[in-house]
Amino acid sequence: MFNRGKEKKKEGVRLPEELPVLPQSEVVVFPSLIVPLGTADAAAIKLIDDAAAGDKLVGFFAQRPDSKEVTDLYSVGTAAVIARMFKLPDGSVHVFFQGLDRIELKKITQVEPYLKAKVEVLEDKVEKSPELEALVRNLITLFQKVVELAPNLPRELNIAVLNIPDPGSLADFVAAHINLKPEEKQQILEAIDVTQRIRKLTVFVNRELEVLELGSKIQSQAREEMTKAQREFFLREQLKAIQKELGEIDERTVEINELRERLAQAKLPPEAAKEAERELERLAKMPPAAAEYTVSRTYLDWLINLPWAKSTEDNLDISRASRVLDEDHYDLDKVKERILDYLAVRKLKPDTRGPILCFVGPPGTGKTSVGQSIARALGRKFVRMSLGGIRDEADIRGHRRTYVGALPGRIIQGLRRAESNNPLFMLDEIDKIGADFRGDPAAALLEVLDPEQNFSFVDHYLDVPFDLSRVMFITTANIVDPIPPALLDRMEVIELPGYTENEKLHIARKFLIPKQLKENGLNAEQLEIKDEAVVSIVRNYTREAGLRNLEREIGTICRKVARRIAEGKSEAAVVTADKLHDYLGPKKFRYEIAEEADEVGVATGLAWTPAGGDLIFVEATLVPGKGNLILTGKLGDVMQESAKAALTHIRSLTAREQTKLDIPKDFYEKNDIHVHVPDGSIPKDGPSAGITMAVALASAVTKRLVSKDVGMTGEITLRGKVLPVGGIRDKVLAAHRAGLKRVILPAENEKDLEEVPQEVKEELDFIFVKTIDEALEAALNQRASTNQPPC
Numbered sequence: 001m002f003n004r005g006k007e008k009k010k011e012g013v014r015l016p017e018e019l020p021v022l023p024q025s026e027v028v029v030f031p032s033l034i035v036p037l038g039t040a041d042a043a044a045i046k047l048i049d050d051a052a053a054g055d056k057l058v059g060f061f062a063q064r065p066d067s068k069e070v071t072d073l074y075s076v077g078t079a080a081v082i083a084r085m086f087k088l089p090d091g092s093v094h095v096f097f098q099g100l101d102r103i104e105l106k107k108i109t110q111v112e113p114y115l116k117a118k119v120e121v122l123e124d125k126v127e128k129s130p131e132l133e134a135l136v137r138n139l140i141t142l143f144q145k146v147v148e149l150a151p152n153l154p155r156e157l158n159i160a161v162l163n164i165p166d167p168g169s170l171a172d173f174v175a176a177h178i179n180l181k182p183e184e185k186q187q188i189l190e191a192i193d194v195t196q197r198i199r200k201l202t203v204f205v206n207r208e209l210e211v212l213e214l215g216s217k218i219q220s221q222a223r224e225e226m227t228k229a230q231r232e233f234f235l236r237e238q239l240k241a242i243q244k245e246l247g248e249i250d251e252r253t254v255e256i257n258e259l260r261e262r263l264a265q266a267k268l269p270p271e272a273a274k275e276a277e278r279e280l281e282r283l284a285k286m287p288p289a290a291a292e293y294t295v296s297r298t299y300l301d302w303l304i305n306l307p308w309a310k311s312t313e314d315n316l317d318i319s320r321a322s323r324v325l326d327e328d329h330y331d332l333d334k335v336k337e338r339i340l341d342y343l344a345v346r347k348l349k350p351d352t353r354g355p356i357l358c359f360v361g362p363p364g365t366g367k368t369s370v371g372q373s374i375a376r377a378l379g380r381k382f383v384r385m386s387l388g389g390i391r392d393e394a395d396i397r398g399h400r401r402t403y404v405g406a407l408p409g410r411i412i413q414g415l416r417r418a419e420s421n422n423p424l425f426m427l428d429e430i431d432k433i434g435a436d437f438r439g440d441p442a443a444a445l446l447e448v449l450d451p452e453q454n455f456s457f458v459d460h461y462l463d464v465p466f467d468l469s470r471v472m473f474i475t476t477a478n479i480v481d482p483i484p485p486a487l488l489d490r491m492e493v494i495e496l497p498g499y500t501e502n503e504k505l506h507i508a509r510k511f512l513i514p515k516q517l518k519e520n521g522l523n524a525e526q527l528e529i530k531d532e533a534v535v536s537i538v539r540n541y542t543r544e545a546g547l548r549n550l551e552r553e554i555g556t557i558c559r560k561v562a563r564r565i566a567e568g569k570s571e572a573a574v575v576t577a578d579k580l581h582d583y584l585g586p587k588k589f590r591y592e593i594a595e596e597a598d599e600v601g602v603a604t605g606l607a608w609t610p611a612g613g614d615l616i617f618v619e620a621t622l623v624p625g626k627g628n629l630i631l632t633g634k635l636g637d638v639m640q641e642s643a644k645a646a647l648t649h650i651r652s653l654t655a656r657e658q659t660k661l662d663i664p665k666d667f668y669e670k671n672d673i674h675v676h677v678p679d680g681s682i683p684k685d686g687p688s689a690g691i692t693m694a695v696a697l698a699s700a701v702t703k704r705l706v707s708k709d710v711g712m713t714g715e716i717t718l719r720g721k722v723l724p725v726g727g728i729r730d731k732v733l734a735a736h737r738a739g740l741k742r743v744i745l746p747a748e749n750e751k752d753l754e755e756v757p758q759e760v761k762e763e764l765d766f767i768f769v770k771t772i773d774e775a776l777e778a779a780l781n782q783r784a785s786t787n788q789p790p791c
């Protein structure tokens with residue numbers, strides 16, 4: 001397009017004074033450039049024809065904007081020569097003009113048939129200067145950038161622009177190629193001073209470049225987004241193709257197929273399998289976004305993860321089992337025997353159902369831990385669930401799936417946790433199960449425990465039967481009484497009555513101390529707890545049938561020693577009885593009651609609590625008054641009544657001359673009688689303190705001392721009879737624990753001594769009584785010395 005032979009051309013072409021003029025509306029023609037032009041306009045064709053026939057020279061001038069006259073032209077234009085020309089069959093003419101020089105329009109000389117004007121050549125004003133040099137270089141760089149970015153400019157222009165030595169022509173070349181408005185082009189054309197021209201042009205090129213850069217940024221962003229989306233689409237399509245190839249059509253189908261496979265592995269029994277298949281089909285038809293979908297999916301998960309066919313192999317080696325049981329627990333022979341019997345029967349008859357055992361005993365007697373040990377001996381998984389405070393049937397049997405957030409009950413949950421369908425399942429605190437408007441959990445539990453029903457236990461959530469008959473259930477309770485009879489009926493009760501001092505010493509030495517040492521990072525060289533210290537802990541820091549507190553106190557000692565060793569204060573410790581104060585603080589219980597001085601008006605009763613037996617002290621005192629009976633210490637109705645009965649009996653004695661008691665006849669006329677049972681904040685009730693009340697009252701009235709070494713229990717009647725009571729074994733053990741020497745019991749309770757360990761029986765004297773008088777006889781000593789307050 002660019003004719004570099006300018007010098008030649010200039011020499012070769014001399015412009016005449018007058019030229020035919022082609023007015024241009026939108027186009028500005030620059031010197032040195034080739035301009036194509038096509039026209040069908042008759043005047044223009046005539047002009048071109050005439051020129052072609054002559055010197056071929058034409059003048060181009062642009063029309064001013066909004067011009068109305070043909071003659072309304074800019075004064076600066078370009079002279080050009082016709083380089084090539086075609087006539088097309090439709091009569092139009094196509095011409096290539098070669099631009100030559102800038103010309104100035106001096107005067108229009110002809111209008112019709114086409115314009116003619118007098119013109120004058122305008123020479124470029126070039127002043128070589130560093131500024132011009134810099135402008136030129138800058139312009140070239142800018143233009144090259146424009147060429148890079150502008151989609152419609154050929155790359156060759158980058159080279160072409162470097163080969164234009166004349167700055168004025170360079171500017172014209174650039175101005176002709178970039179995107180400028182006609183007015184702007186005209187401004188460049190009119191700039192005769194080349195420095196001015198380039199300066200002006202630089203502004204326009206810069207603007208153009210900015211526009212192009214912005215455009216390209218927008219473009220590339222759009223392209224980036226496009227490619228990301230395209231890539232994803234492409235990958236998805238590929239995935240689909242692969243799945244199709246493998247016979248898996250889409251994600252959903254993959255999931256459903258996977259579920260189906262896992263269901264097959266779970267080996268569901270036929271009924272459950274049918275239900276699972278139905279649910280699976282429902283799931284396949286649901287849109288994954290539906291709330292129902294998750295519900296259905298969760299249900300299937302439960303079905304899949306239950307141990308329908310997973311079980312552990314029982315270890316039927318009886319001698320090994322016996323060894324394991326002995327390793328973990330001292331004594332408890334009844335429990336161990338029962339487990340070994342069961343194993344023996346299983347060996348002979350493999351489909352024997354597990355017994356449902358119920359361990360009953362005070363806290364800390366090893367119920368839970370022996371359960372764990374049995375699981376270990378049998379090689380079964382162990383799961384434990386506390387029934388304490390459960391009032392809702394759904395806790396056992398689950399909620400129906402129609403409830404939002406429904407889950408299976410705790411039995412099924414426990415089995416899932418066990419991952420085996422024959423674990424040892426321990427149901428703790430079966431005596432603390434409750435019932436209210438939400439249904440009776442005991443009834444649900446009955447279904448769980450009843451061997452006649454539990455092979456098809458239906459959890460509300462699962463809604464299909466699960467076979468519980470291989471599970472070995474063991475329940476625990478502190479006392480038998482609150483256990484619903486229907487449940488009790490199906491269980492085999494084994495009592496864990498609590499331990500004597502000697503047994504505790506033994507267990508501490510063999511089990512508790514080693515266990516606590518290990519838990520606290522100590523070894524036997526670092527801490528020795530002497531036997532006398534253990535006995536002293538049992539007597540003075542704990543008063544319990546079980547071992548909980550003993551273990552806790554031993555743990556406290558271990559921690560204190562561990563700390564001293566860790567701090568580098570000592571290397572090892574030997575704990576004797578007289579050092580216990582340093583470790584455990586002051587004594588918590590009085591053991592040496594029997595050794596204390598006898599007192600008037602205080603009798604020691606033996607009481608039964610869910611934690612085993614315990615001592616209670618009944619105090620009675622006379623104060624001046626009118627025979628009122630004051631009872632304090634949170635006594636229940638039955639206990640208050642037995643206090644009243646005791647008082648009435650004592651009063652009745654005054655009427656009888658033959659009594660050995662020296663009771664003032666009018667004591668109740670001048671005195672009020674106050675009976676108090678300390679530990680006033682703990683509610684107490686029951687008839688078995690009757691005998692203790694009577695002794696305390698009689699002592700207060702007669703001023704005779706009550707022996708400190710004697711404990712008693714027994715219900716009384718108005719007529720002075722003593723009736724049998726319950727919990728004899730625990731009460732006797734409590735007396736023994738507290739260091740008493742003698743125990744007064746109702747005669748009818750003698751048979752109950754069978755349950756009391758021999759060693760305890762040997763250390764206590766038992767006095768069996770049929771009447772209150774006999775009890776008073778045994779409990780009261782001689783009169784107190786004189787300085788007692790008068791009554």
Ligand SMILES: Nc1ncnc2c1ncn2[C@@H]1O[C@H](COP(=O)(O)OP(=O)(O)OP(=O)(O)O)[C@@H](O)[C@H]1O
Nearest residue numbers: 328329330362363364365366367368369507511547
């Ligand atoms: N005969 C025993 N031989 C060895 N350790 C025993 C014996 N009896 C109980 N223990 C230990 O005494 C602690 C308390 O026992 P466990 O927790 O089993 O009592 P529990 O009867 O379940 O009490 P609770 O009724 O309060 O649940 C345990 O650390 C246990 O190992």
Ligand SMILES: [Mg+2]
Nearest residue numbers: 367368369428
């Ligand atoms: Mg327990």
